[in-house]
Amino acid sequence: MSSTFDPDAIPSDRQPQGARRPDASSTSEVRGFAIYVGLDEQKARAAGIDLASVVEALRTLTAQLVPGAETSAAVALAPAGIGGRDVDIVRHALTDLTPGSQQETVAKRRTGMMLDLGRKRLRIDERIVPLTYRELELLQFLVLREGLTVPRAQIIETIWVGMDGEVPNERTIDVHVRRLRMKLGKYGDVVRTVRGGGYRFDRQGDVVIRYGEGPSPDRF
Incomplete structure (x- = not known):
């Protein structure tokens, strides 16, 4: 029973x-x-x-x-250099796409938001969204820290420092985020502003992240 x-x-x-x-x-x-x-x-x-x-x-x-309890172990593999927290990478890699799940439905119907980190490509519904290099790096940086509030200074130090061109200030980061949100359209609120803290990526039910081959902009 x-x-x-x-x-x-x-x-x-x-x-x-x-x-x-x-x-x-x-x-x-x-x-x-x-x-x-x-x-x-x-x-x-x-x-x-x-x-x-x-x-x-x-x-x-x-x-x-608990004598008699059954256990099963699986190892999560991820491309070298993808960055992000280990536990988040493991959680996403081992998530089971069971029949009828939201993620499987999104993948089959090609609707919702799909971010492919390996191919550096963002798709919303049937449309490929043209992101600039900076916009893609910014979105990926937040995605790899899903649920964590990232200060503006950390975004600047990780994505802009050491690269060609003028290093932006924190107000400039707000401009980049606004432009990114405009391109995300109805999914713009996945990038949330935390007052006094910075920005945070909050996934919605029909948002799928694919972790593929390719390096991350993160430098740890």
């Missing part, structure tokens, strides 16, 4: 972050969970361990906590 997961059955100090009560009308049940670990081989070696040992330790811990 299957049972429905009830967060209230777990003491408040033991509930996982982000746990939500299923809707009362829902017929779904919890069958497990996924933990995305952002850890590359170089960082693991620096800590005196390898990725296989980390995976095995997590499997052993799960078996000790």
Whole structure:
């Protein structure tokens, strides 16, 4: 017999972050969970361990906590130099495009917003959006830090410093963002202004990001 997961059955100090009560009308049940670990081989070696040992330790811990629990591990591969936070790259790389999902629907119907970082191409619905080099670099920089507020000074230091031409000030960055939003059209609000903080990329349901081959403008 299957049972429905009830967060209230777990003491408040033991509930996982982000746990939500299923809707009362829902017929779904919890069958497990996924933990995305952002850890590359170089960082693991620096800590005196390898990725296989980390995976095995997590499997052993799960078996000790719940004997008989099933585990499955997958390694996320990304093009060298793509930049961004490890955990975000892993999360996107391992997201399952199940039948009927929003991302699969967008990809099949060629509607919505599709940003292909490998091909350096932005498509909105059926139209390829012509972005300048700076606009594409700016959008990619924010996308690779999805959900994080990026100060204007950091954008300047990463994208403009060391390149030919005049280095913009923070007010000039606002101009570049406005131009980018105009080209994004109905998706302009994916680039949000955080008052006193900078800018943040917030994805909508019909926005798909493809991480392909090719370097990132990031310099870490």
